[in-house]
């Protein structure tokens with residue numbers, strides 16, 4: 001089975017990127033990272049990639065006239081590197097239907113809440129404001145909506161009365177670093193079968209052909 005070529009999109013520090021790199025290096029995920037792209041030139045994720053010898057590129061939104069030309073530039077880099085699976089690891093932009101169609105069914109995102117609760121950019125703040133007792137994170141396929149695609153894996157953590165956005169985020173992040181590489185592994189093993197909103201996880205010996 002040919003190795004999946006990942007294009008990892010980030011906006012900031014890239015700790016999820018690091019967890020994916022480590023999982024690949026451990027041999028847990030049979031994929032290679034073909035390129036890391038950040039939408040900010042100073043994103044620490046780019047440094048992390050370069051330090052490991054992974055191609056890294058900044059595609060800066062404000063250097064493009066509109067979202068369409070920005071996304072075309074993203075797609076040019078991804079196609080140029082032969083990317084087969086796009087991984088949104090802390091990428092703080094909503095992708096248009098044009099981009100989503102270009103990689104239909106081949107884009108994964110991590111969101112720091114138990115979707116469908118608290119979509120959007122302020123998940124921890126929203127969870128604390130609502131007073132939930134449990135939060136967590138979700139890996140899902142990306143569709144045309146915001147944080148709305150079929151759910152692959154979720155992990156829950158308790159919300160404590162003394163939590164701040166920072167302490168809750170740190171507890172959730174530990175789980176993100178566990179389930180995101182795991183979801184990528186399941187994808188690369190062809191073990192995710194989507195049926196409407198439901199993603200079935202096939203047993204190890206039933207992964208489909210490449």
Ligand code: GRF
Pocket residue numbers: 010011012013014015016017089090091110111112173176
């Ligand atoms: C993560 O909590 C991710 O779920 C959210 O943004 C954060 C990115 O963190 N979308 P990092 O850049 O992977 O460290």
